[in-house]
Amino acid sequence: MLVLGIESSCDETSVSVVRDGREILSNVISSQIDIHKLYGGVVPEIASRNHVKNIIGVYEEALKEARVTIDDINAIAVTYGAGLLGALIVGVNFAKTLSFITGKPLIAVNHIEGHIAGNYLTYKQLEPPFVCLIVSGGHTALVKMEDYVTRKLIGTTLDDAIGEAFDKVARECGLNYPGGPNVQKMAQMGEAKIHFIKAPQKKNDFNFSYSGLKTAVINYLHNAKQRGEKVNISDVCASFQEEATDQVAIKAVNACLKSGLKKLVISGGVSANLCLRNKLDRLAKEKGIEVFYPELKLCTDNAAMIASAGYYNYLAKKNVVDPKELKPTSVIPL
Numbered sequence: 001m002l003v004l005g006i007e008s009s010c011d012e013t014s015v016s017v018v019r020d021g022r023e024i025l026s027n028v029i030s031s032q033i034d035i036h037k038l039y040g041g042v043v044p045e046i047a048s049r050n051h052v053k054n055i056i057g058v059y060e061e062a063l064k065e066a067r068v069t070i071d072d073i074n075a076i077a078v079t080y081g082a083g084l085l086g087a088l089i090v091g092v093n094f095a096k097t098l099s100f101i102t103g104k105p106l107i108a109v110n111h112i113e114g115h116i117a118g119n120y121l122t123y124k125q126l127e128p129p130f131v132c133l134i135v136s137g138g139h140t141a142l143v144k145m146e147d148y149v150t151r152k153l154i155g156t157t158l159d160d161a162i163g164e165a166f167d168k169v170a171r172e173c174g175l176n177y178p179g180g181p182n183v184q185k186m187a188q189m190g191e192a193k194i195h196f197i198k199a200p201q202k203k204n205d206f207n208f209s210y211s212g213l214k215t216a217v218i219n220y221l222h223n224a225k226q227r228g229e230k231v232n233i234s235d236v237c238a239s240f241q242e243e244a245t246d247q248v249a250i251k252a253v254n255a256c257l258k259s260g261l262k263k264l265v266i267s268g269g270v271s272a273n274l275c276l277r278n279k280l281d282r283l284a285k286e287k288g289i290e291v292f293y294p295e296l297k298l299c300t301d302n303a304a305m306i307a308s309a310g311y312y313n314y315l316a317k318k319n320v321v322d323p324k325e326l327k328p329t330s331v332i333p334l
């Protein structure tokens with residue numbers, strides 16, 4: 001079965017063709033990073049305009065690269081939320097129109113489910129149940145995937161998302177958007193010797209908090225500036241990264257131990273972070289837990305993960321929607 005995936009929830013316009021939820025035939029991504037970099041973050045209005053500009057070209061390229069035509073496609077899957085409303089509207093409207101005109105089924109995909117499915121594309125044998133740690137620009141959460149389409153929330157952030165904290169700290173350190181990869185790059189040259197807020201980890205608490213750590217870094221930078229002291233940005237990045245990744249890594253492993261599941265799947269943009277990967281590998285190995293990460297190009301937003309999630313929803317007869325009814329949604333509870 002061939003599923004056409006469409007993603008436009010933030011600053012990537014992407015269209016993909018995926019066979020049977022596992023094999024990528026094409027995954028075309030038009031990134032707007034260079035445009036938003038000029039403003040230090042994603043400007044929603046500019047994102048929407050660029051999706052409008054790019055979506056038809058990206059769609060044509062995705063079909064061409066997969067060597068198929070729209071007639072070969074069995075179903076259309078689109079991210080309907082969560083994300084920036086104006087950005088979502090573009091992909092959703094494009095998918096609705098395609099579905100309406102061709103009569104092919106339309107599947108509404110939750111962006112987070114897409115991130116989780118990124119792992120099915122990387123590991124052909126991976127199957128639920130497993131514990132999943134979601135670490136993105138909008139979410140920090142632990143869920144239990146009972147099957148391909150049923151998830152139970154284990155814990156979530158009480159304030160900011162981890163990616164949001166990376167981006168904010170990057171900006172305060174004078175680094176470009178997107179902050180996460182640049183903080184990681186700076187951290188590689190520094191030492192994690194500043195203790196911002198080493199919160200004690202409670203074994204059965206699976207919620208996260210990032211606003212305290214973020215504020216502690218900002219205060220540290222402001223205080224140093226006021227005193228006219230020179231700050232070693234590499235050390236700040238290394239120390240922040242250490243504490244930010246400690247929290248998710250420790251809780252993810254504890255969640256596996258508590259649920260009795262030996263598979264831990266990581267998803268979302270921050271899963272590209274090497275410090276997090278190394279830490280998880282070490283902690284999980286000690287406990288006999290196997291860790292799965294999407295390959296690097298599938299960590300951040302792309303349509304292949306949406307097509308894969310769409311395929312499993314279609315098989316489960318879930319979220320197959322009337323194209324006339326589908327509405328983009330900016331916030332969806334996990």
Ligand code: KG4
Nearest residue numbers: 136137138163180181269270272273300301
């Ligand atoms: O999943 P994603 O592409 O978009 C959302 O759905 O939110 O995640 C984007 C987030 C951004 O906050 C970005 O800074 C972060 O992922 N990110 C990273 C790295 N690569 C991307 N954070 C830390 N280290 C990285 N290497």
Ligand code: ZN
Nearest residue numbers: 136269300301
């Ligand atoms: Zn995302």
